[in-house]
Amino acid sequence: MAARTREEIKIGPLSIRFLLEGEESAGSVAIFEFDVPARAAVATAHSHDAYDETIYGLSGVLSWTVNGARVDVGPGDVLHIRRGEVHHFDNAHDAEAKALAFVTPGILGPEYFREIAALLDTAAGSPPDVAAIGAVMRRHGVTPAV
Template identity: 65%
Template structure:
C-alpha cells in the first residue's frame, strides 16, 4: 500500500513469513516468499504490492531503528478510513514525510 518512496536515514530488510509480496526496488521486481529476504539500501526508491489472493506477512527491520510505531498507526488510520477504495495518496505522503520517508515523484 505505501506509495513508492525512499528513506535516506536507514536501510530496510524484509523477511518473508507468509504469502508473497512483490517489491519493486530501483526499478527491479522481486517477489519475497516465506523464508526469503530482501535488503533495500538507503536512498533507493521502492514499493510493494500483494498480487496474490491470500494475505502476505513479512518482518521489516530498519537499521538504525528510527522508524517508530506512530508511523504505522498513522498509516493504518488512513487505510482504515478508505473503506471500499484506495487510501488517499496525499495523506499517505504527509505521514511519510513526517517520519523520514520521501515519496517518489
C-alpha cells in the same frame, strides 16, 4: 523482558505488529511483522532517508519493486533495501503473505503507521488527503516517489 500484547495497526488491508521498537534496542533496530491479504496492492512507491529496511518472508509471496527491478520474496527469502532506494510492494498472489521488516537504525516506529491509518480512516471511502499523507511520510523520514 516480559511478554506483552502486540498492538495491531491496520492500514487498509495491511496489518502491522511491532515486535521490537527502536527505543527497546537503544535505537539500533526496529522489527515489525506485517500481513498482506491476497491480491492486495498496498504501498505507494517511496524511499527512506536515514535507514535501511530488510525484509524476511514468512509465508506467501510478496512482489517488491526496488529501483525498477521486480523481486518476489517468499518464505525464507531476504531482501535488503538500502536508504534512498525507491521501492513498493504488493501481493499479486492468491494467498495471504506475511513478512518481517528490520529497520536499521531503528528510527521508524508505530507512530508513523498510526498516523497514516488515522488519515485513511478519516477519508472513510473518499479519496485520502494525499498532501497530508505526504507530510506524515516526510516527517517520519519516508519520501514519496511521486
